[in-house]
Amino acid sequence: MKSKMQMIESILKGKNIKLTKQRKAIMEIFLNYDEHFKPEEVYDLVRNQGIGLATVYRTIEILKIHDIIEEITIGKDRYYELKLFSEKALHIHFTCKKCNRIYDYDKTEMVLDLIRLRNFVEKEYHVDVEDMKIMMKGICEKCRR
Amino acid sequence: MKSKMQMIESILKGKNIKLTKQRKAIMEIFLNYDEHFKPEEVYDLVRNQGIGLATVYRTIEILKIHDIIEEITIGKDRYYELKLFSEKALHIHFTCKKCNRIYDYDKTEMVLDLIRLRNFVEKEYHVDVEDMKIMMKGICEKCRR
DNA sequence: CTTGATGCAAAGGATTTGCACAAAT
DNA sequence: ATTTGTGCAAATCCTTTGCATCAAG
Numbered sequence: 001m002k003s004k005m006q007m008i009e010s011i012l013k014g015k016n017i018k019l020t021k022q023r024k025a026i027m028e029i030f031l032n033y034d035e036h037f038k039p040e041e042v043y044d045l046v047r048n049q050g051i052g053l054a055t056v057y058r059t060i061e062i063l064k065i066h067d068i069i070e071e072i073t074i075g076k077d078r079y080y081e082l083k084l085f086s087e088k089a090l091h092i093h094f095t096c097k098k099c100n101r102i103y104d105y106d107k108t109e110m111v112l113d114l115i116r117l118r119n120f121v122e123k124e125y126h127v128d129v130e131d132m133k134i135m136m137k138g139i140c141e142k143c144r145r
Numbered sequence: 146m147k148s149k150m151q152m153i154e155s156i157l158k159g160k161n162i163k164l165t166k167q168r169k170a171i172m173e174i175f176l177n178y179d180e181h182f183k184p185e186e187v188y189d190l191v192r193n194q195g196i197g198l199a200t201v202y203r204t205i206e207i208l209k210i211h212d213i214i215e216e217i218t219i220g221k222d223r224y225y226e227l228k229l230f231s232e233k234a235l236h237i238h239f240t241c242k243k244c245n246r247i248y249d250y251d252k253t254e255m256v257l258d259l260i261r262l263r264n265f266v267e268k269e270y271h272v273d274v275e276d277m278k279i280m281m282k283g284i285c286e287k288c289r290r
Numbered sequence: 291c292t293t294g295a296t297g298c299a300a301a302g303g304a305t306t307t308g309c310a311c312a313a314a315t
Numbered sequence: 316a317t318t319t320g321t322g323c324a325a326a327t328c329c330t331t332t333g334c335a336t337c338a339a340g
Contacts, residue, residue, distance in 0.1 A: 018314050018319060039305085052322045057305060073218040076330090078304090092262075094272060105270060113262045117237075118281070120255055125248070126286040127239060133280045136263070141271040163294060163339050184330085197297045202330060221305090223329090 004031055004085050008068055017062060022051045026059045030069055036079035036102065072133065074102060090114050090132070096140035103140065149176055149230050153213055162207060167196045171204045175214055181224035181247065217278065219247060235259050235277070241285035248285065 002010070008027055009019055017023075025046050029037065037045075043056045060080055063069040070083040074095050079102075091106035118129045147155075153172055154164055162168075170191050174182065182190075188201045205225055208214040215228040219240050224247070236251035263274045 016319080020314070020320060022321070050322085054306075054323080055321060058320080076304095092266065094266070094270070094274075096272075097275070103270070105266060107265075107269060109269075110262060110265055113258055113265070117255060117258045117262075117279075120252075120258070121237065121239070121250060121281060124252060124254075125239070125250060126289070127241075127283050128289065129239075129281045129283040130242070131282040133278075134262075135278045135280075136266060136274045137276040138272055138274040144271070144273065161294080165295060165339070167296070195297085199298080199331080200296060203295080206331095221329095 008084065011066060011068070012062075015066070022046075022049075022055050023059050023062075025049055025051060026056060027063065027068075030063070030080070030082045031085075034082055036072065036081040036104075038077060038079055042080075070131075070133075072135070074135070092134045092136060094136045094138070094140070096143055097137060098139055098143040101140060153229070156211060156213070157207075160211070167191075167194075167200050168204050168207075170194055170196060171201060172208065172213075175208070175225070175227045179227055181217065181226040181249075183222060183224055187225075215276075215278075217280070219280070237279045237281060239281045239283070239285070241288055242282060243284055243288040246285060 005024070005027065008031075012019065012023075026042060029042055029045055039053070039056050039060055042060070043051070043053045046056065047053075060069065064071055064080065068082070068084045069080045072079050072081070072093055074093070090111050091104050092110065094103040094105055095101070096103075114132065114134070118132060121127065122129050150169075150172065153176075157164065157168075171187060174187055174190050184198070184201050184205055187205070188196075188198045191201065192198075205214065209216055209225065213227070213229045214225045217224050217226065217238055219238070235256050236249050237255065239248040239250055240246070241248075259277065259279070263277060266272065267274050
């Protein structure tokens with residue numbers, strides 16, 4: 001059985017994309033921590049390996065285009081997180097207005113609503129929906145008390 | 146009965162925000178066309194009145210903070226559109242991957258699903274949801290044929 | 291009058307790009 | 316060998332800010 005890393009590698013190989021040590025290092029960040037990162041944050045984690053910021057941006061772009069990671073924008077910040085293999089394939093991003101923490105919610109109960117929503121849109125507007133993002137903003141449990 | 150413009154004016158008056166001719170001109174863009182605009186696009190529509198780009202940015206910020214317009218980010222672009230008074234209070238933004246057109250969908254049937262989703266999140270995670278955005282990406286009807 | 295707003299140009303921050311060199315296939 | 320990727324620094328793009336001046340309340 002192939003590891004996730006190997007699966008990503010074979011996806012990229014099929015597209016003439018070379019597997020450099022820089023790209024592997026960056027991919028590992030997303031695979032090992034199932035979290036969101038800003039480009040700068042990824043850079044901080046790999047710069048000790050002599051990897052430049054431009055390479056981080058270029059690699060993120062590649063991973064995004066091939067749907068391995070996804071981009072979420074919150075206010076003025078852009079984050080990236082693993083999309084492929086993520087158990088929380090369809091999840092909701094919640095940002096707290098007070099503490100600015102970002103939470104990912106992914107209960108199955110919601111996924112059903114989301115799928116229904118997608119099906120409705122596809123039928124009603126005759127489109128193919130390939131991707132959806134739900135962002136909520138409000139006050140989190142900790143900040144409410 | 147107050148016009149929408151008058152209502153916005155009274156909201157802003159209560160906050161020590163002066164009603165300059167520049168701000169009125171920019172507010173009218175959002176009121177008259179119920180569409181999304183980039184800052185530059187708003188600027189193009191008001192620059193003939195001698196309004197500077199910085200003022201457009203500053204006014205957009207004010208309108209956003211007071212929930213008169215809302216921000217949506219699609220890829221690398223940031224758009225703003227009327228939020229207050231908008232019949233399509235809760236709507237879905239759909240972007241076509243091929244033609245890059247942006248559509249707003251707002252059938253009531255979906256709104257119910259969205260409200261249920263919000264209620265679920267609030268109960269399950271003990272948060273207050275004040276705002277939500279749904280972005281979908283895919284292929285639109287025109288580009289499918 | 292007094293305070294807050296404007297326009298301009300300059301500054302800032304994030305992202306992209308050109309290019310000579312290096313590494314993967 | 317060829318092709319593609321990398322690091323660096325410079326360039327670009329979007330957005331914000333400082334400041335002298337102007338206008339709203």
